[in-house]
Amino acid sequence: MEESKKCLESCPPGPSGHAQQTLLIEDESLLKRFSLQQWLEVLRKVTYAIGGVVVFAAFRNSLTWHLEKFWGASGDFWQSQWGKIYTFFGEDDFAVGFYGTAWVSFLSYWFVCLLFLIIDLTGQPAFIFKYKIQDDQNIPVPRGKLLHAIAVVLYNQVVVGGPTLLLLYHLMQWRGCSFGRELPSIYWVMVEAVVFLIFEEIGFYYSHRVFHHPRVYRYIHKIHHEWTAPISVVAIYCHPLEHLFANILPAVIGPVVMGSHVATLMLWIHVAQTSAIISHCGYHLPFLPSPEAHDFHHLKFTNNFGTLGILDRLHGTDSLFRQSRQYQRHVLLLGLTPVKQAFPDDPKEQKCD
Numbered sequence: 634m635e636e637s638k639k640c641l642e643s644c645p646p647g648p649s650g651h652a653q654q655t656l657l658i659e660d661e662s663l664l665k666r667f668s669l670q671q672w673l674e675v676l677r678k679v680t681y682a683i684g685g686v687v688v689f690a691a692f693r694n695s696l697t698w699h700l701e702k703f704w705g706a707s708g709d710f711w712q713s714q715w716g717k718i719y720t721f722f723g724e725d726d727f728a729v730g731f732y733g734t735a736w737v738s739f740l741s742y743w744f745v746c747l748l749f750l751i752i753d754l755t756g757q758p759a760f761i762f763k764y765k766i767q768d769d770q771n772i773p774v775p776r777g778k779l780l781h782a783i784a785v786v787l788y789n790q791v792v793v794g795g796p797t798l799l800l801l802y803h804l805m806q807w808r809g810c811s812f813g814r815e816l817p818s819i820y821w822v823m824v825e826a827v828v829f830l831i832f833e834e835i836g837f838y839y840s841h842r843v844f845h846h847p848r849v850y851r852y853i854h855k856i857h858h859e860w861t862a863p864i865s866v867v868a869i870y871c872h873p874l875e876h877l878f879a880n881i882l883p884a885v886i887g888p889v890v891m892g893s894h895v896a897t898l899m900l901w902i903h904v905a906q907t908s909a910i911i912s913h914c915g916y917h918l919p920f921l922p923s924p925e926a927h928d929f930h931h932l933k934f935t936n937n938f939g940t941l942g943i944l945d946r947l948h949g950t951d952s953l954f955r956q957s958r959q960y961q962r963h964v965l966l967l968g969l970t971p972v973k974q975a976f977p978d979d980p981k982e983q984k985c986d
């Protein structure tokens with residue numbers, strides 16, 4: 634061995650069998666040493682990798698299991714509820730599509746309005762008044778003005794809404810919408826909701842701006858703006874043409890375009906109406922969408938024509954609003970502290986604005 638090492642150092646590598654054998658021995662020894670370290674390292678990495686995969690797979694399986702269980706149970710619940718409604722309307726397309734949609738629209742509107750009207754009319758519960766946006770307005774709500782608003786709203790729902798929903802039913806039949814027992818998946822409903830919101834924002838913003846045109850305003854939209862401090866029920870207190878073009882059409886274009894299930898339409902009508910009622914309710918309540926933007930529209934007339942605020946930002950029709958105290962307060966209230974307390978009025982600052 635000693636000799637071979639010597640030879641390896643002194644003799645240049647050549648084709649001699651001795652030298653080749655010596656190199657082989659040295660290589661094997663190197664290989665063994667290298668392999669041992671390398672294998673330990675590889676083993677360590679593989680162990681980590683397998684461990685990681687196992688942990689990830691377990692987490693993923695667990696997450697998927699929980700999600701499937703949640704959605705499955707939720708889906709079963711909604712499927713079962715829809716099944717009852719479907720059976721109630723005799724499993725008939727027209728009964729579900731027209732009468733069902735009309736009743737959901739009507740009952741949903743008045744149920745939500747009633748909750749706010751109880752506060753407006755009774756002054757109870759008193760603590761809610763610290764969330765009032767224009768706190769010196771409509772306390773108490775003038776009875777005559779309120780009754781007139783209710784009469785106009787009922788007229789719009791029956792005389793304008795009724796025939797429009799009938800037409801919508803036939804449009805949805807033509808479009809091939811489903812009126813059946815089986816509901817679409819929750820994921821598809823969420824995709825559709827995004828499309829509905831886009832149509833609503835575009836349709837409401839531009840029709841609303843047309844109704845604010847000086848040549849049109851006094852004939853149609855002025856009625857809706859009689860309430861500079863709005864309350865819940867005036868969400869659809871407006872001229873019949875405005876109800877048709879600004880309220881109904883922007884909301885129902887989405888479901889027709891997407892060929893939605895009638896149950897999705899009902900859910901969307903409920904969400905859109907509730908959102909409009911909250912926008913007009915006059916209270917900025919915790920955990921509900923902020924009504925500050927549309928309340929500001931009723932107060933100032935010249936800003937905030939849309940529903941999401943996207944087109945107002947693009948067209949610059951929120952410039953006054955963005956300089957206002959109401960803009961600072963235009964947040965989803967996640968605590969019980971009223972926004973007026975978090976962002977109090979400051980007369981000096983108001984002057985600086």
Ligand SMILES: [Zn+2]
Binds near residue numbers: 857863927931
């Ligand atoms: Zn309004």
Ligand SMILES: [Zn+2]
Binds near residue numbers: 841845854930
């Ligand atoms: Zn307006």
